[in-house]
Amino acid sequence: MNKYREIGFKLTPQRLAILEYLDGNNNHPSADDIYRSVLKKFPTISFATVYATLTALKKRGKLAEISSDPYKRRYDPDTRKHSHLHCDACNRIFDIPIEYTIVFPESVRQNFYISHSHVECSGLCPSCKIHESK
Amino acid sequence: MNKYREIGFKLTPQRLAILEYLDGNNNHPSADDIYRSVLKKFPTISFATVYATLTALKKRGKLAEISSDPYKRRYDPDTRKHSHLHCDACNRIFDIPIEYTIVFPESVRQNFYISHSHVECSGLCPSCKIHESK
DNA sequence: CTGGCTGCAAATCTTTTGCATCCTG
């Protein structure tokens, strides 16, 4: 696929499968999710390859690493600034459209270098919220 | 110590050592940090005890679990709402005083149950920022 | 005195690494 050429790394069949799995994926998959999905096409792919590809994508700014799941790392092909909610019941992560403005006091701006900031929420997703209230 | 009576769990010497280590601690220690610290007083304490105590404290709302370190879980005895910055260089976590107001759209409020929300920042802490610019 | 807590060791889970071989550009 030419659409992946611009990433600037060797486009192997395994990497293509990973990229296609991630493309437009808003499920915030873990390395294991990605591994198990690509396994269907490439029964010999290894975690080493998956992690190496994820690292290469992160380095090129094509993938975000999410740490709101306390159990393992998750990945997000959407690198635009947005907010997440971690569902404490089903452990899934959801994109949520919220608005906010952060005021960084002068003391913070002077002393820290802030490269990223985003809002993390936790609670219950729509389907778990319904089950909860029954 | 009577100040820990109100937690509502058995106050063993090991737990007291953990509580004293955590009290007022704003270094956001990991389980390993806590383990190694208590080890000085109790050379036979185990990770099982540390993790069991941390779980008991979390359940009673006396301890917050932080997931902004991508490598391991960190803990914070300050359970009031506040913001963190993870330093990408030294891997430490800092409390930062920032102000913000989040607007949750009607669609979000209707469909999700949001128990917590906070701001996560990453970048460089004061000392790493200085080294960086040299 | 009893249920919860402790400590040990083993298990589990996630992520990383060394290395020989392979294949994209």
Add this chain to the structure above:
DNA sequence: CAGGATGCAAAAGATTTGCAGCCAG
């Protein structure tokens, strides 16, 4: 055809668990 990518297996790290014995309330 060279350097980066792959796959295997082993290692490293973090966290959990089973269980026998212990002790705070």
